Amino acid sequence: MKPQKSSGILITIQGSNLVKSAAAFLLFIFMIFSISGAITSLNPELRPSSESVNKAASFFSADLLYKIIGTENRAFAANMDLEEGPNLSSLLFQLSTNINLDDPRSLLGRELPSFTIFDTEILVAGEGTNYTNMPIESAPPQDVFEGKNEAPLQNVDELDNGESDEDTAPPPQSTDGKKVVYVYFTHNTESFLPYLKGVTDPNKAFHSQINVTQIGDKLKEELESKGIGTTIDKTDVQSRLVNKGWSYGQSYQESREVVASAIGADKDLTYLIDIHRDAKRKEDTTKEINGESYAKLAFVIGGEHANYEKNKQFAEELHKGLEQKYPGLSRGILLKQGAGTNGKFNQDLSDNAILVEFGGIDNTFEELNRSAAALADVFSEYYWQAEEVDGSAQN
Numbered sequence: 001m002k003p004q005k006s007s008g009i010l011i012t013i014q015g016s017n018l019v020k021s022a023a024a025f026l027l028f029i030f031m032i033f034s035i036s037g038a039i040t041s042l043n044p045e046l047r048p049s050s051e052s053v054n055k056a057a058s059f060f061s062a063d064l065l066y067k068i069i070g071t072e073n074r075a076f077a078a079n080m081d082l083e084e085g086p087n088l089s090s091l092l093f094q095l096s097t098n099i100n101l102d103d104p105r106s107l108l109g110r111e112l113p114s115f116t117i118f119d120t121e122i123l124v125a126g127e128g129t130n131y132t133n134m135p136i137e138s139a140p141p142q143d144v145f146e147g148k149n150e151a152p153l154q155n156v157d158e159l160d161n162g163e164s165d166e167d168t169a170p171p172p173q174s175t176d177g178k179k180v181v182y183v184y185f186t187h188n189t190e191s192f193l194p195y196l197k198g199v200t201d202p203n204k205a206f207h208s209q210i211n212v213t214q215i216g217d218k219l220k221e222e223l224e225s226k227g228i229g230t231t232i233d234k235t236d237v238q239s240r241l242v243n244k245g246w247s248y249g250q251s252y253q254e255s256r257e258v259v260a261s262a263i264g265a266d267k268d269l270t271y272l273i274d275i276h277r278d279a280k281r282k283e284d285t286t287k288e289i290n291g292e293s294y295a296k297l298a299f300v301i302g303g304e305h306a307n308y309e310k311n312k313q314f315a316e317e318l319h320k321g322l323e324q325k326y327p328g329l330s331r332g333i334l335l336k337q338g339a340g341t342n343g344k345f346n347q348d349l350s351d352n353a354i355l356v357e358f359g360g361i362d363n364t365f366e367e368l369n370r371s372a373a374a375l376a377d378v379f380s381e382y383y384w385q386a387e388e389v390d391g392s393a394q395n
Helices: 015-042 051-058 061-072 088-097 103-111 214-226 238-244 249-265 308-325 365-394
Strands: 122-125 178-182 229-232 271-276 286-289 292-295 295-304 332-336 352-358
Touching: 122 308, 178 214, 178 249, 178 292, 178 295, 214 229, 214 271, 214 332, 214 365, 238 292, 292 365, 308 332, 308 352, 308 365, 352 365
Parallel strands: 178 229, 178 271, 271 352, 295 332
Antiparallel strands: 122 332, 286 292, 295 352
């Protein structure tokens, strides 16, 4: 019998070609990461726009990367005091499903229309702060936005004019006439229900006369009593929007022109404070300290600009100061970025810019003014310590 011939196909792979292909692929990946890294370093706004990619990358801190490498090479991380990182199985589950078991919003939130406006990250949690009670800024109905049918006022006779009748001694330190703090109001008509007669809807808590600008008056008074020159800008941003035919969502675009013009005219203005109020109810926005009621404070940082880390550090210092002197007053530091939000809040204009949510729709000015005084107290300590350090460094 003749031997049968095999009808199979013989494929020959040369090892050298395989190695070259693998090396070329690795080189390609390296070049992609190098080029994208260089571009985003020069201009962070050009980073990948994929929200999933950005969130996935945010999980991998330097400590976590060291730990992963250390699992293969024990000597690599032997002498490093690394913080406890996330459980790898939980991390892989979150990356693969985009569900964070510690964040209930991730279960259904991305399937609900307009839910992205609540997609805020807690950078530093204050007392009681979690993902169920974070600040909310609701837009007013169109008729309220346009200033039509404005509610009559009530309980305003008890409000003072923000000026103290007492003669106070001059502060031991001063900015020598320089205005270094700039207080402004992107949502300048945000108001409070106790002063709006007949109004119970949180979305209608807006008024042209009684609003967050009164908090600015108190903050300015307290800062200047501590020697810190302060400018308060009460530009009616909302009226400017209406006159231009713009929407409420363009508020930061309009206030940016105001802020940029102010700091362009006065180079001493280095601390920018945008005052807002939360739309949450009193149980989430009020704190009793030493028998007195305060409106809680929340710091909001925009993450879509190069000054993000510096603004975050500034807010962290203020939060720490409040925790030490007024425990529970700060709700913490919140990060906003991505779809559905401004992402900058004019904070790219200064290394020391913050947005502060003062209380909520149910708070009174008695509570709000106490909180303004507390913030001025902590800010002044931070400011003069920073000035002392800068002065020592220059000498």
